[in-house]
Amino acid sequence: MSQRIMAVDDSDVAQEFIRSNLAELGFENVVSFMDPRAALEAIESGEAEADLILMDIMMPEIDGIELCARIRVIDAWRDIPIIMLTSRKDMDALSSAFMAGANDYVTKPFDRIELQARMRSCLRLKSELDRRRAIEHRDTRRAGQGAASASQSEVSHVMLGSQAGLQADFRAMSPEAQSDLGLVVLKIDSLCEKRALTDFQKAEVIQATAKALAQVSISAGENFVHWEEGLFCFASPSASEDDLRARAQSFIKAVQTAQIITPGTWEKTPVSISAVLAPKQTGTIGHRLGKAIQLVENVCETGQLQTITVLTPQRNDA
DSSP: OOOOEEEEOSOHHHHHHHHHHHHHHTOOOEEEESOHHHHHHHHHHTOOOOSEEEEOSOOSSSOHHHHHHHHHTSGGGTTSOEEEEESOOOHHHHHHHHHHTOSEEEESSOOHHHHHHHHHHHHHHHHHHHHHHHHHHHHHHHHOSOHHHHHHHHHTTOOSSOHHHHHHHHHHSOHHHHHHEEEEEEEEEOOGGGTTOOHHHHHHHHHHHHHHHHHHHHHTTOEEEEETTTEEEEEEETOOHHHHHHHHHHHHHHHHHSOOBOTTSSSBOOOEEEEEEEOGGGOOHHHHHHHHHHHHHHHHTTOOSEEEEEOOOOGGGO
16 A cells, blocks of 8 residues: 555554554555644645544644644645544544544554554545546636636535634635535434433444445535534535535435444444525525524424425525
8 A cells, every 4th residue: 555644643652553553454654743743843844745644632732633623724634534543432522523624533442454444434535535626627627717617616625624624615715606605504313312322322323424425425526524413514516406405315315325333233323314405595605504504403403304494595694
């Protein structure tokens, strides 16, 4: 394997253990940082390169969650997969990691085969993102610099990442591109409160669902963001209400057909999904996103297995 792996962990014992396990799995190109500040400086200066980052959480000066969030605002590193590799098993750490932009979360002591599978999954998604982006760049160059292609180019930067990264992408877009942007905001509920599952099992169910949704979007060359526990956003340029409804239905179908198995059991976990559509006619992008999040949270509390709601325009939304 030629993928470049960065390991950030302040323990020399952990670093040696990670390096030896990665070598046995075929990952020979590994660069290690025991100081998270040094890792951040190398990333910001352009000295470091990586296809995937393995990162501890409990580190001095800058913990892994803060480091992850700071990496996610660097354009060249926004889509680099980050896997948290930590001994922390509490829900606060797990949810904070995903909110900061982590792609996956593995607890120590880890199973080597499981880690390999999770790394390959992240690298495969990143490779597909790069491939789709290269195709889009080629097609945009062939098509010229028309207004429609410019709008598509701008929205193409809204990729997998944190809520902060999504908001930054929106702010960087021109007013014209923002006005054309349509959103589908989704909320996943694993119905775990009826299953007496642990917090970690609940989080694993949510993350498995997130991957099922992301696969649908990435396979179509589209843009998808997952942040917080079970909250998702799909962005599409020049999307009508009918277009957004079709995409929401495809996401619902993906959740219904995905084999979301509760960790430690052989049972498929029932999952409900609520979607709020925010077409371009319903106001500015920031206002629409906030309203859609508020509405989808309220709809999700009804306990329906799947529902699609349209964010209706208000007089002050223009």
